[in-house]
Amino acid sequence: KVNTQTTQTAQVKCSGLQCTTQKLIAAVSKFTLKQVLIGVVVVLATIALQQQYTINQKKGSIPGPSFVPPFFGMLFQLIFTPFSFYEKQEKYGAVSWTSILNKFVLFVTDAEINRQVFKEENAKLFLSLGAKKILTEKAIPFIEGAAHKQLRKQLLPLFTIRALSSYLPIQEKIATEHINQWIKEGKDINARNVCRDLNMAVSTGVFVGNNTPVEIREEIAKNFFLMNEGFLCLPIDLPGTTLRKAINARVRLVELFTIIIENSRKRMSAGEECQSLIDLWVEHFLNCPEEERDELSNDTIIFTLLSFMFASQDALTSSLVWTIHLMANHPDVLARVRAEQKALRKTDEPLNLDTMRQANYTRMVVNEILRFRPPAVMVPHENIEDIVIGDNVFVPKGTMILPSIWSSHFQEGGFKNPQNFDPERFNAERKEEITCAKNYLVFGAGPHFCIGKELAKNQIEVFLTKLAMSAEWEHNKTPGGDEIIFGPTIFPKDGCNASIRGKDYFKC
Numbered sequence: 001k002v003n004t005q006t007t008q009t010a011q012v013k014c015s016g017l018q019c020t021t022q023k024l025i026a027a028v029s030k031f032t033l034k035q036v037l038i039g040v041v042v043v044l045a046t047i048a049l050q051q052q053y054t055i056n057q058k059k060g061s062i063p064g065p066s067f068v069p070p071f072f073g074m075l076f077q078l079i080f081t082p083f084s085f086y087e088k089q090e091k092y093g094a095v096s097w098t099s100i101l102n103k104f105v106l107f108v109t110d111a112e113i114n115r116q117v118f119k120e121e122n123a124k125l126f127l128s129l130g131a132k133k134i135l136t137e138k139a140i141p142f143i144e145g146a147a148h149k150q151l152r153k154q155l156l157p158l159f160t161i162r163a164l165s166s167y168l169p170i171q172e173k174i175a176t177e178h179i180n181q182w183i184k185e186g187k188d189i190n191a192r193n194v195c196r197d198l199n200m201a202v203s204t205g206v207f208v209g210n211n212t213p214v215e216i217r218e219e220i221a222k223n224f225f226l227m228n229e230g231f232l233c234l235p236i237d238l239p240g241t242t243l244r245k246a247i248n249a250r251v252r253l254v255e256l257f258t259i260i261i262e263n264s265r266k267r268m269s270a271g272e273e274c275q276s277l278i279d280l281w282v283e284h285f286l287n288c289p290e291e292e293r294d295e296l297s298n299d300t301i302i303f304t305l306l307s308f309m310f311a312s313q314d315a316l317t318s319s320l321v322w323t324i325h326l327m328a329n330h331p332d333v334l335a336r337v338r339a340e341q342k343a344l345r346k347t348d349e350p351l352n353l354d355t356m357r358q359a360n361y362t363r364m365v366v367n368e369i370l371r372f373r374p375p376a377v378m379v380p381h382e383n384i385e386d387i388v389i390g391d392n393v394f395v396p397k398g399t400m401i402l403p404s405i406w407s408s409h410f411q412e413g414g415f416k417n418p419q420n421f422d423p424e425r426f427n428a429e430r431k432e433e434i435t436c437a438k439n440y441l442v443f444g445a446g447p448h449f450c451i452g453k454e455l456a457k458n459q460i461e462v463f464l465t466k467l468a469m470s471a472e473w474e475h476n477k478t479p480g481g482d483e484i485i486f487g488p489t490i491f492p493k494d495g496c497n498a499s500i501r502g503k504d505y506f507k508c
């Protein structure tokens with residue numbers, strides 16, 4: 001009787017979640033531990049069977065693994081042994097299925113079908129849940145349709161020959177300072193660490209200008225790295241979590257960019273010279289006849305800049321690391337880059353787009369680095385409607401599709417001997433950039449095609465040229481260090497350790 005009274009009092013006092021929890025505890029406490037455990041096993045087994053049933057319905061006749069672990073699916077294989085996961089998946093054919101975190105996933109290896117996915121209107125870029133919370137829906141990868149087209153058009157003046165030429169001195173100056181510093185310190189370098197910092201400094205320099213005080217540029221870098229950590233963490237937004245820290249870092253970046261943009265608006269209105277990508281954008285806006293002018297809000301500039309940083313930082317760092325790695329392991333190729341530079345430039349005069357365009361071999365090497373080690377090996381998409389891809393493969397709405405850039409670059413029947421690092425494939429005779437154009441997917445395809453492609457290639461070329469002509473280096477291999485890992489772009493597992501010394505190759 002007393003027990004009944006207590007329960008009734010508790011029922012009156014508790015409310016909402018608290019009440020439900022109390023009821024649950026009261027209900028469970030009626031059973032023995034053994035009975036509870038059996039209950040849990042039965043519930044989990046039922047969910048697993050239900051998942052298996054749903055997957056069987058969705059996969060139809062699409063080939064794929066004979067067994068996928070319930071709940072997590074192939075998540076751990078994809079994270080910890082990505083390339084063996086890739087190899088297994090490739091063996092199933094052009095389109096195969098798998099499951100990750102109970103999400104039905106299609107893995108596409110065929111270059112043509114990959115292009116089709118990139119171009120498919122009803123398949124949207126699927127970035128991490130954290131990315132959307134951090135960058136917000138105002139970031140360009142999340143914008144679609146007419147608004148997206150309009151924004152892409154607005155961004156074109158930032159990537160013209162004139163614009164790219166104006167970024168070159170910034171790219172060259174900062175890359176040179178960093179390389180000189182590595183040489184001066186005389187210590188072995190970990191390429192992944194030093195290239196990450198070099199690249200951040202170059203990108204910030206290009207976006208906000210060298211005239212922005214160095215402390216502010218360093219604060220941008222610090223907050224960007226905090227923000228970057230949030231992209232791949234658990235999507236839990238609570239005080240102290242990585243995601244919350246990343247969101248706070250974005251808020252700080254918005255404040256910093258607001259000050260820089262206001263400053264740029266004043267300087268450009270006063271007719272001062274452009275010093276950065278922001279200046280160019282503001283100047284173009286001010287020079288546009290009023291009737292053709294799109295609105296240019298601070299928000300548009302800020303969220304585009306955040307997207308640029310997000311899209312470029314890890315990808316470019318990956319390419320610079322592979323530049324150090326591949327050149328150390330292909331001394332014949334590096335020697336030809338040096339010979340070409342010396343023949344073309346005689347002294348270490350500042351680089352310009354004209355001489356860079358004449359440096360055919362150096363550009364071929366850059367293209368081959370990007371083909372052989374594409375930083376983003378796959379770009380996840382999700383279809384918002386039922387679609388059909390490839391040879392009549394039905395893809396139910398809500399499927400995650402993984403177009404594999406890696407597989408397209410190494411596909412049989414595409415590039416010749418794809419497993420060889422061979423810049424000559426892009427020479428005037430072989431022209432694989434034309435004959436195998438459909439396989440070259442490093443910058444994606446379709447409406448979200450990488451807008452920073454030329455800027456990125458210039459950055460890799462400037463880095464390769466400066467490093468090749470001012471230093472020599474050896475790759476200090478470590479056991480297993482060359483294994484490729486996701487981070488989320490690809491890197492050698494040990495980050496590539498190298499011993500570097502200064503050497504002026506213009507004088508050799």
Ligand code: HEM
Nearest residue numbers: 140141308311312315316443444445448449450451452456
């Ligand atoms: C080696 C360096 C880079 C690689 C490999 C790379 C690769 C890619 C890829 C694969 C995509 C998705 C394309 C698609 O869905 O079709 C993309 C999109 C994008 N990239 Fe890059 N990227 C690089 C550097 C840069 C740089 C330096 C910028 C700076 C401006 C940049 C800005 C963007 C933007 C803004 C998007 C999204 C475009 C949109 O949504 O319309 N990327 N990139």
